[in-house]
Amino acid sequence: MLSEKKILVTGGSGLFGGWIVEKLLSENVNVTSFSHSHAENSKLDQIRDKSNLTIIEGDTRNKEIIDELIIKQQFNFIIHLAAQTQVVDAYENPINTFSSNITGTWNLLDSVRMYSPKSKVIISTSDKAYGIPESIPTKEDHKLHGIFPYEFSKSSEDLLAQTYATTYGLDIAILRCGNVFGGGDLNFSRLVPKIMRAFIHNETPTITRSGGDYSRDFIYVEDVANAFIQTLLHFKDSDELKIFNISNPPNISIMDIYKLMSEAVNDTYIEPKVLGRSGEKYEIPHQSLNIEKAIKYLDWKPLWDQKKALKKTYSWYLDYFNK
Numbered sequence: 001m002l003s004e005k006k007i008l009v010t011g012g013s014g015l016f017g018g019w020i021v022e023k024l025l026s027e028n029v030n031v032t033s034f035s036h037s038h039a040e041n042s043k044l045d046q047i048r049d050k051s052n053l054t055i056i057e058g059d060t061r062n063k064e065i066i067d068e069l070i071i072k073q074q075f076n077f078i079i080h081l082a083a084q085t086q087v088v089d090a091y092e093n094p095i096n097t098f099s100s101n102i103t104g105t106w107n108l109l110d111s112v113r114m115y116s117p118k119s120k121v122i123i124s125t126s127d128k129a130y131g132i133p134e135s136i137p138t139k140e141d142h143k144l145h146g147i148f149p150y151e152f153s154k155s156s157e158d159l160l161a162q163t164y165a166t167t168y169g170l171d172i173a174i175l176r177c178g179n180v181f182g183g184g185d186l187n188f189s190r191l192v193p194k195i196m197r198a199f200i201h202n203e204t205p206t207i208t209r210s211g212g213d214y215s216r217d218f219i220y221v222e223d224v225a226n227a228f229i230q231t232l233l234h235f236k237d238s239d240e241l242k243i244f245n246i247s248n249p250p251n252i253s254i255m256d257i258y259k260l261m262s263e264a265v266n267d268t269y270i271e272p273k274v275l276g277r278s279g280e281k282y283e284i285p286h287q288s289l290n291i292e293k294a295i296k297y298l299d300w301k302p303l304w305d306q307k308k309a310l311k312k313t314y315s316w317y318l319d320y321f322n323k
Contacts (some may be wrong), residue, residue, distance in 0.1 A: 001233055003028040006073060010034045010060055010108065011081030015185040016124065016177075018043025019225040020079060025052055027229075032073065034058055035082055041323050043184030060104030063111070070111040070119075077232055078121045080108055083157075086187065087128075088209070090150035091282040101153035102160065109164040120171045120235045122228060123161040127178050127217070127247065127287050129154040136251070137290040140176070140243045148282045165241040173231050178247030178289050182221030182309065183316025192310075195258060195272075196317040199265050205258070205272040212255035212274055215286045219248035220309035223302040230300040237297070244294040248302040251288035257306075264310040 007024055011017045012033025021044060024031050032054045038044045047053065058065045060082045083101045084090065090097040105123065112119050130138050131145040146155035158174055165172040181192040188194050191207075198205040227246045234242075252260075262270050278285075295301050 001236075002229075004030065005076040006030045006032070007077045007079065007232075008032045008034060008069070008073065008075045009079045009081065011083060012055070013038030013042055013044045014081055014085070015043070015180060015182065015221060016081050016224060016228070018047070018184045019182070019221050020081075020228050021053065022047050023225050023229055025049065028052070032056060032069075032075070034060070034069065039186050041320055042186060060107055061099055063107045066107050066111045067115065071115045074116050075119050077235075078108070078112065078119050079124070079228060080105065080121065081124045083124075084153075086189065087148070087150045087282055088189065090153065091148065094149035097149055097153050098156075102156045105157045105160050109160060109170065112170060113164060113168050117168070117170060120173075120232075121161075122173045122175060122231055123157065125158040125161070125174055125176050126154040127176055127245070127289050128284065129158045129176055130287075131155065132284050133287060136286060137249050137288045138245070139290045140245055140293055150282070151284070162241060171235060171239045173235070173242040173244070175227065175231060175244055175246050176289070177224055178217035178219050178245075178249075178287070180219055180221050180224050181313060183313050183320070184221065191254065191257070192261065192313065193317070195261050196265070196314055197321070199261075199270075199314070200318060200321050205262075205270065207254060207258060207272050207274045208276040209283055210254055210276045211278045212258065212276070213253055213278055214283060215251040215253045215288070216257075217247040217249050217251050217288050218257050218306060219246070219302055220304040220306070220313075222309075223248065223304050226303075227294065227298065227300050230298040234298055242297075244298060245289040245291050246294055247289040247291055248304075248306070249288045249291065251286065260307055261310050264307045265314045
């Protein structure tokens with residue numbers, strides 16, 4: 001079904017983007033990656049066969065560039081990943097986060113509304129869109145009430161997508177992902193990349209942003225990429241708004257995922273230095289997603305064992321730092 005289709009991936013140079021682009025190219029898709037300049041040796045940069053890949057550097061906040069791209073290409077599908085993804089950055093610079101995550105999304109959706117209404121669109125939001133959840137595991141019908149800057153931006157992005165689907169009839173799917181890890185994540189302020197780098201450089205690992213007691217779902221990036229592909233394939237089932245949680249429950253504590261990393265990489269436990277504390281202003285204490293709907297309607301489920309996924313992730317970073 002996807003062979004020779006034209007697909008735009010915004011944020012193609014990010015963690016999700018590189019893996020999704022690679023999988024799409026393996027399906028003989030014509031892919032356009034639109035994002036800020038990608039880092040050397042990023043996942044996108046490592047793709048060997050780029051014959052069906054066009055890489056465009058730009059910013060979704062630039063409406064003129066987005067309009068021009070949508071008018072010219074008339075994509076069959078659009079996967080919107082481009083965003084400011086860092087909770088701490090959002091706390092310190094909320095305006096940049098709001099403009100990236102909210103303005104960038106409405107620019108894209110309004111271009112589709114005006115110039116390419118037959119394009120089918122996947123919007124990637126986040127489990128953070130739910131805000132502090134009233135029930136765990138959280139289902140898709142839970143209200144969206146992000147309070148902190150990052151969570152608010154994801155709630156707003158999600159609601160924008162719902163508005164354009166309901167009001168203008170755009171064919172949209174929304175995927176709300178849990179905490180994603182894997183090779184290709186070059187933001188070393190995040191937990192998994194930071195710990196992997198410490199192990200590789202024989203440094204003392206550090207736990208920040210909590211005392212290690214907060215809990216999350218952790219899902220491997222290839223499972224997430226497969227969920228996006230399955231969503232593309234299931235657009236034919238319905239032209240109504242589609243919303244799915246994508247994750248790998250149950251949730252585990254930050255300290256427990258650290259222990260898994262340490263055992264997967266070192267075959268033993270290395271004591272970390274805990275620099276964070278419970279009760280950070282911008283952190284949601286506990287999150288976990290109910291994924292029954294995605295399993296039922298997308299014919300998808302997470303396949304990667306976390307320890308094996310962490311071993312593969314470590315191998316990716318080892319190659320990255322040795323280049």
